[in-house]
Amino acid sequence: MNKPVVRFAPSPTGYLHIGGARTALFNWLYAKKNGGTFLLRIEDTDVERSKAEYIDQITDALSWLGFDWDNNVVLQSKNKSRHKEVVNQMIESGTAYRCFLSKEELDTLRQESEKKKELFRVPKTYRDYSLDQQQTLIDEGKAFTVRLKIPGGITEFSDLVYGTIKVDNKELDDFIIARSDGSPTYNFVVAIDDSDMNISHIIRGDDHLANTPKQILVYKALGLAIPIFAHLPMILGADKKRLSKRHAATNVQEYKEKGFTPTAIINYLSLLGWNPDSDQEIFNINELISAFNFNQVQKKPATFDEKKLLWVSGQQMARMETSAAVKEVESLDSNWGMNQDSKYKNDVIALVKDRSKTLNDLIEISDVFFKESISYDEEMSKKILDDSSIQIVADLHEALNIEENWRKDALESIFDNLMTQHELGLGKLIKPVRFALTGLSYGPGIFDMMILLGKDRCLNRLSDAAKL
């Protein structure tokens, strides 16, 4: 088998969203797994809605996710003359024809059949006009579109996910391949471009499933080799509607800002509509590449669940090397750990990493190790630092102040004494102490934290908290 050539073909009418990222992922995985080529084509032929800035946003997001594409980005708009050439060629050869029905005429006819509850079909008035007859109408100044001359019969193809799909060509109108302004339409150009780019496997959302027969008919009309198709089920929002801007967060960029790593996002996305045929859920990229297979791709749409993403992210976080986590955080937030010793930064992340689910958690918790003094949330301090708690904090301060050995065993014995003194369990002591030390109600082990924070910082914070 030849090496596959696949492509991701977004239109630059918005940011890269989760659904697009999943489509890109499955294309990329398939290419990587089979030593194939992954191409990127921007479908920017909708002049109204396409924006150049979105192209950058999409390519940035893809790069960030790590989906490096081969060759240069193909801009569909650059192929205009090629598309026109093929249209003309098809008119000449009679596989397509000029249709002189105006949009208004068609709209009226369509409305009439709707009123009569009849099935609307585009009239094939001009289907069999000779080239001479067509020319006469052009000379009269009549506008025209170009339609594909769809033959009778059945169009059948085998989808890697959905299996055999059959459509009676009668169901398909002679659809327009070039508008009256000469611009070609999607179902036409997509076939031409895919063929020109030698795409062997078309992997895309199943919203294209019903368009596939039309595209196959274009391939056939031109005598082109028909690629293999694999349609992916849609990703739905919590309301079971197709993921769109209406939903909370659909933009890949937003997940980056929430502190998810590409690995976590990719891992979670891979689990939407696919399963590894095992119980494994946490994958690194290479594991995913070798496990990926269309046999395990689901046919039904999957609902995006941020809770599970968060869990996957936490799992990935725990598996990440400390040094890698430091790098990730630094690239996410360039201000993080400014003017801090790199060994210290490493120690902080090592301490905090296992309990964090996102890079933002890392940033939030590690911050208390960098700040000189911390601020206390008023409501929380009222709740946590009552009179007796303040007494604990004050007593601890006193005991720590005279402690020379800032080591775990020494700290432990101080807490032991405090426990007897206040007749409380360790847990009860830790709560106010942690809050005094960090302003947080959660975090790493208290002794490790104190050691890393250092004596001076601990003493200052305890006395600050005791004054509240």
Added chain:
RNA sequence: GGCCCGUUCGUCUAGUGGUUAGGACUCAUGGUUUUCAUCCAUGCAACAGGGGUUCGAUUCCCCUACGGGCUACCA
């Protein structure tokens, strides 16, 4: 309306002509004589409905319902 596709716990999913229908997330409870957003254990929870086929259907077939897609001079 027509055509195409789909329907297993709330969610992601495994699975079989005879199973206690399995796992994961979430949630609940308990544990880890240190909090917890980590970790461990336990628990709650599903085969859309109706007809067939069959000794037996969640599994095969048909219908209905529901969901999604396409049906544009959008992509």
